[in-house]
Amino acid sequence: xxxxxxxxxxxxxxxxxxxxxxxxxxxxxxxxxxxxxxxxxxxxxxxxxxxxxxxxxxxxxxxxxxxxxxxxxxxxxxxxxxxxxxxxxxxxxxxxxxxxxxxxxxxxxxxxxxxxxxxxxxxxxxxxxxxxxxxxxxxxxxxxxxxxxxxxxxxxxxxxxxxxxxxxxxxxxxxxxxxxxxxxxxxxxxxxxxxxxxxxxxxxxxxxxxxxxxxxxxxxxxxxxxxxxxx
Numbered sequence: 762x763x764x765x766x767x768x769x770x771x772x773x774x775x776x777x778x779x780x781x782x783x784x785x786x787x788x789x790x791x792x793x794x795x796x797x798x799x800x801x802x803x804x805x806x807x808x809x810x811x812x813x814x815x816x817x818x819x820x821x822x823x824x825x826x827x828x829x830x831x832x833x834x835x836x837x838x839x840x841x842x843x844x845x846x847x848x849x850x851x852x853x854x855x856x857x858x859x860x861x862x863x864x865x866x867x868x869x870x871x872x873x874x875x876x877x878x879x880x881x882x883x884x885x886x887x888x889x890x891x892x893x894x895x896x897x898x899x900x901x902x903x904x905x906x907x908x909x910x911x912x913x914x915x916x917x918x919x920x921x922x923x924x925x926x927x928x929x930x931x932x933x934x935x936x937x938x939x940x941x942x943x944x945x946x947x948x949x950x951x952x953x954x955x956x957x958x959x960x961x962x963x964x965x966x967x968x969x970x971x972x973x974x975x976x977x978x979x980x981x982x983x984x985x986x987x988x989x990x991x992x
Contacts, residue, residue: 770843773868775861777854777880778811781958785881791815793878797847799839801832803860807851824848829860836864840873854882858902858928883956884926887986890963891924891951894991899925904937911937915944923991931981935972941989942968949990955983 774793779785794800794817801824802808812819824832839846850859868875884900901918904927905911918925929937938952947967952975954962960983964971968989975981 771840772845772874772876773840773865774845774847774876774878775855775865776847776849776878777882778849778852780852780881780883780886780956781961783811783814785957786811786815787878787880790878790880793847793876794819794849796845798844799836800847800849801836801861801864802849803851808849824860824864826860829863833864833867837867837871840868840871852881852883854880857882857884857900881957883928883984883986886956887951887953887963887988888924888926890953890956891988892965893924893949893951893988895924897923899923901925901927903928903930904933904940906933908936908940912940912944915941918989919945919992921991925989925991927987927989929985929987931983931985934981934985934987935975938968938972938975938987941987942972945989945992948992951988953986953988956986958983 774797776790776793778790794812794815797819800808800819800821802821803825805821805823808821822832822835836846848855848861848864850861855861856865865875888895888898899918899921904914945968947969950966950968950971952964952971964974
């Protein structure tokens with residue numbers, strides 16, 4: 762389907778929400794949430810807290826990695842009825858390592874209007890704070906859980922001559938960085954923790970230096986974005 766015309770009265774709003782600091786919610790994002798008849802979100806409890814802080818009460822529907830395809834008929838039916846559906850993730854811009862892509866693809870195929878409401882993104886926030894070349898860059902999501910697949914993942918990214926960005930959980934961070942170090946050598950890296958939050962921290966250095974620092978800590982907590990320099 763070409764163009765932006767839509768034969769359907771409903772529309773999808775893809776709404777970016779704060780990654781930590783609630784002041785980063787844009788007026789347009791708030792307006793989109795106010796306008797929505799239905800909010801499709803990863804975790805209704807987390808989105809519920811955001812809505813409560815905004816003084817809004819909205820119908821919510823959970824849509825996460827394990828059920829998003831099962832939710833499609835219900836959401837598409839709402840769109841056919843002319844409802845406005847907002848898609849949000851727990852934090853940041855939806856679809857980037859978060860649910861939503863199957864819905865957006867199917868809605869576009871059916872000619873439903875899709876309206877992006879831009880805003881915070883952990884990947885680009887980390888990138889511009891990393892002090893590594895910001896473009897071109899590749900966002901690769903979360904590395905695989907299994908060691909062999911994770912090493913192959915970093916090996917493939919190692920062929921790139923530009924910066925790449927990944928997400929990682931605190932309990933896999935050291936092993937993931939160790940695998941990256943093994944496959945890529947001692948490249949420059951920035952490990953960003955709790956971006957825009959009270960305990961925001963950015964560690965910059967070589968993979969070896971950052972690994973040594975992280976291993977010296979009694980525990981690792983928070984949400985991490987890792988930015989690694991190209992070859």
